[in-house]
Amino acid sequence: MTISKNNKNITVFDVARQAGVSKSTVSLVLTESDKVSERSREKVLKAIDELGYVYNRDAAALRSRRSNLVGIVINDLTNPYSAQLAVGLERHIRAMDYMSVLVNSGEDFATQKQLVQKLKEYRLAALVICPAPGTDAAWVNQQIDAGIPVIHIMRDVAGARAPVVIPDNIRGTRLATQHLLNRGFKHIAFIGGSESISDFHERLCGFNQAVDGAGLNKQHITRIQAQTNRHGGRQAVIQALEADPLLQAVVCFNDVIAYGAIEQLRALGRVPGQDIAVVGFDDLEDSCRMSPALSTVHIDADEIGRAVCKLLGNKKDAVASEGRILVDVEFIPRSSG
Amino acid sequence: MTISKNNKNITVFDVARQAGVSKSTVSLVLTESDKVSERSREKVLKAIDELGYVYNRDAAALRSRRSNLVGIVINDLTNPYSAQLAVGLERHIRAMDYMSVLVNSGEDFATQKQLVQKLKEYRLAALVICPAPGTDAAWVNQQIDAGIPVIHIMRDVAGARAPVVIPDNIRGTRLATQHLLNRGFKHIAFIGGSESISDFHERLCGFNQAVDGAGLNKQHITRIQAQTNRHGGRQAVIQALEADPLLQAVVCFNDVIAYGAIEQLRALGRVPGQDIAVVGFDDLEDSCRMSPALSTVHIDADEIGRAVCKLLGNKKDAVASEGRILVDVEFIPRSSG
DNA sequence: ATTTACATGTGGAACGTTCCAAATTGTTAA
DNA sequence: TTAACAATTTGGAACGTTCCACATGTAAAT
Incomplete structure (x- = not known):
């Protein structure tokens, strides 16, 4: 029923014949070399179009020893x-x-x-x-x-x-944390992330830099690790509130953690952004559209x-x-x- | 400073020499042919390991005319x-x-x-x-x-x-809608999705099948299209409530739309799942963990x-x-x- | 012993491109 | 007009594999 798949492929040779040049010239056109005259280039391009030639990357990669x-x-x-x-x-x-x-x-x-x-x-x-x-x-x-x-x-x-x-993870959480300190919060937690990856350490470091300079009571600074998903955020908030019931603000490892934190706060009857401030990291597309809109560190x-x-x-x-x-x-x- | 990248690659020939067989035999091993003795196979595998040979897919694809x-x-x-x-x-x-x-x-x-x-x-x-x-x-x-x-x-x-x-989109929304009908809701909306894709039509069709059989007042059935993201969900809920202020339940094109809908309901002071029921489609990982947990159609x-x-x-x-x-x-x- | 059959192993050719060195054409200067 | 040079074009070899047809070895059947 279907045309029996012709075993021969269209190659540079076919294009060359159609364009009236050599296979090498066709290759030069394909690799966008500037060593080819505009006239030849056009002839080749026309032939390619007429024949419906499609470039074979496998052959090219094999010969040129370079992949794209x-x-x-x-x-x-x-x-x-x-x-x-x-x-x-x-x-x-x-x-x-x-x-x-x-x-x-x-x-x-x-x-x-x-x-x-x-x-x-x-x-x-x-x-x-x-x-x-x-x-x-x-x-x-x-x-x-x-x-x-x-x-x-x-x-x-x-x-x-x-x-x-x-x-710039360190700067990111430092800025976020300083913002909370400027707003006058004295009970702050950093939640989420896991020790085994470098960005956790950096983001935590930025947090530490900010709180260390603020002369706060060490007792009022909480740090909780958690799985990097919504569920982790929810768990972490519970733990953070247990550690410090007077918690005022939460710096989250990232936005997903923040989403979880906000959900959990709500479930506990606290109004996020009002009773307890929450900031994230990443600035996901949704973060500016949710309510409350999430304060966060934007990475481009x-x-x-x-x-x-x-x-x-x-x-x-x-x-x-x-x-x-x-x-x-x-x-x-x-x-x- | 770095060892000048040796121009010669390790090929089947090198492996063949090391294993004391021919390149063809090596190829047979590589393609997992059963036409090769266990003894040869082992010799070749050993040689591959010793030399750190890595298969060249480009060459293989070129010659065999089949890609993986x-x-x-x-x-x-x-x-x-x-x-x-x-x-x-x-x-x-x-x-x-x-x-x-x-x-x-x-x-x-x-x-x-x-x-x-x-x-x-x-x-x-x-x-x-x-x-x-x-x-x-x-x-x-x-x-x-x-x-x-x-x-x-x-x-x-x-x-x-x-x-x-x-x-099975049709069955999915039909089940979801029937669930809402069984709960006794009379004012129902289908929100989200866009005309230009087939799944919209199918999911809407399932919705229609369910409500058509229920003998409800046509005035109490609303249908609103929207962009397939949270924002679209929020907009759609607003429109749906304008169209029918007595709205009781919303069937969403998918979970993301449902997320937006829930946010918007909350922003309007309605308690989602209580004042207005919301069901989704997709069953995203987060959907079972949010609050309220999202009723939805699960696709594996x-x-x-x-x-x-x-x-x-x-x-x-x-x-x-x-x-x-x-x-x-x-x-x-x-x-x- | 001789054939038959079957399981393994093998060396060339081929896949479709790019590279290379040499050939051809075009252009400028003497 | 020609020499010198630059720009363009070209055919063969090469990239590393698989395919193919045939060669070899071994066991079973005659």
């Missing part, structure tokens, strides 16, 4: 911030004429290892990783030594020879994408360029805190 | 359900030893076209698409004719010769993944197998409705 695939390993795609980040990254990477292979480690180092092992078989142009907890520097360096340019995002791996693009996912692409651009052949790109953050006060 | 890349085109990754779906799909696809290239169309048909054009250059094993609004059958069929096995998910494109995996993202993989398995060489796989849904009553 960029691997993106995300820690947890079901986290809205990660998803937002992934979308931003993907768009930028595509704009640079790379294609992104997006995979999800689910915060599991073993899965991450397996994934990267698979990805290596595609000779990636680069590997962008938001490292799962437990990622060790030795493993990362091993990948780099194997010739894969690795770029870390959002989280640092101490000792890894990979450049990292990371929001787009700027992270741009920074990654700048690194990608440098990656001509130099492997293992180090460096730390800090993406600026901004505290946005809204009605929740 | 599956393209996934998601309509909107920032939508939590889509993200959840993508994660499930990716995991299943990976389990079948395929690799997934995940891209995001952002609900834009032009973007979707560009993306697919790029993806074609990788000679995908299959293309899984959640079609953006405006996707027309002619375009889809053209891709299929070009030899790419297309599988649609979540949304139907009338006239396209592609199999589709879709939740995992089952969609499984169904897609079954289609993938069938795709030996048969292009354009049609068919419609309906994934079962379940109404889960919770406290919101």
Whole structure:
């Protein structure tokens, strides 16, 4: 019924014949070389269009020993911030004429290892990783030594020879916390996050910097870790209130934690933003539209994408360029805190 | 400083020499053929390990004319359900030893076209698409004719010769609506969704089926379209209450709409789940943990993944197998409705 | 012993591109 | 007009695998 799939593919040779040039000239056009006359270029483009030729990346990658695939390993795609980040990254990477292979480690180092092992078989142009907890520097360096340019995002791996693009976490929570201190709150908690990842330490550090300088009673400062999801936020708020019933303000590890905290406060009959102030981190799309609108630290996912692409651009052949790109953050006060 | 990247790669030839067999035998091992003795297999595996050989997918794909890349085109990754779906799909696809290239169309048909054009250059094993609004059958069929096995998910494109995996939308909203009718509500609204996609029509159809059979006053049935995000949900609730101030229950196009609706009701001083019942569709991870816990229609993202993989398995060489796989849904009553 | 059958193993050719070095054409200066 | 040089074009080789047809070895059947 269907036309029996012709076994022969349309190749550069067919295009060349149709355009009346050599296969090499066709290749030059395809690779956007400037060593080709405008006249030939047009003939080739016309032939490509007429024949419906489609470029074969496999052959190109094989011969040129360079892929245009960029691997993106995300820690947890079901986290809205990660998803937002992934979308931003993907768009930028595509704009640079790379294609992104997006995979999800689910915060599991073993899965991450397996994934990267698979990805290596595609000779990636680069590997962008938001490292799962437990990622060790030795493993990362091993990948780099194997010739894969690795770029870390959002989280640092101490000792890894990979450049990292990371929001200014310390400044972010410091700003958020100072805002609460300025409003006169004396009983403050930092909730959420987990010890095994670097951003927790940084965000907590910013919190500590702010409260340490304020000369508050140590008893009135609470710190609670929790799973990074709504449920974690709810649990953490319960614990924080147990630790200090006079709690006035909560600095959350991120917006999702804040969402959980707000829900739990409400369930306990407290009015979030009024009885107890809540601030987040990430500035998810929903955060400005919810009620109360969430005060939070804004990270520009787009700027992270741009920074990654700048690194990608440098990656001509130099492997293992180090460096730390800090993406600026901004505290946005809204009605929740 | 760094060891100058050795220009020679480790290939099947190196492995063959190390193992004392021919390159062809190595290839047989790599492709997991059963035409190779256990003894040779072990020698080859040992050599691979010793040399740190990594398979070159580009070369393999070029020669065998078959890729193990599956393209996934998601309509909107920032939508939590889509993200959840993508994660499930990716995991299943990976389990079948395929690799997934995940891209995001952002609900834009032009973007979707560009993306697919790029993806074609990788000679995908299959293309899984959640079609953006405006996707027309002619375009889809053209891709299929070009030899790419297309599988649609979540949304139907009338006239396209592609199999589709879709939740039982009609049954879902019918069950949800019937639940509300059984509770005795007489003033009901369906809110959210947009005309340009098939699932809207199906979910609305389920709603209509249920209310039509109940012999209610037509004046007490409201239908409001809205953007598929929280904000859309909030707007829609406002409009629905304007249309029928005695509104008792709301059937939402999906959970995100329901989240917005609940927020807005609260902002208006109504207690969701008590003054006005709200039910959703999707059963996002958060839905069972929020308060009030959201009554909603559960779709198993995992089952969609499984169904897609079954289609993938069938795709030996048969292009354009049609068919419609309906994934079962379940109404889960919770406290919101 | 001789054939038959079957399970394994093998060396070339091929996949569709890019690279390279050399050839051809076009352009400017002497 | 020609030499010198730059711009453009080109055919063969190469990238690392799989396919194919055939060779070899081993066991069973004659």
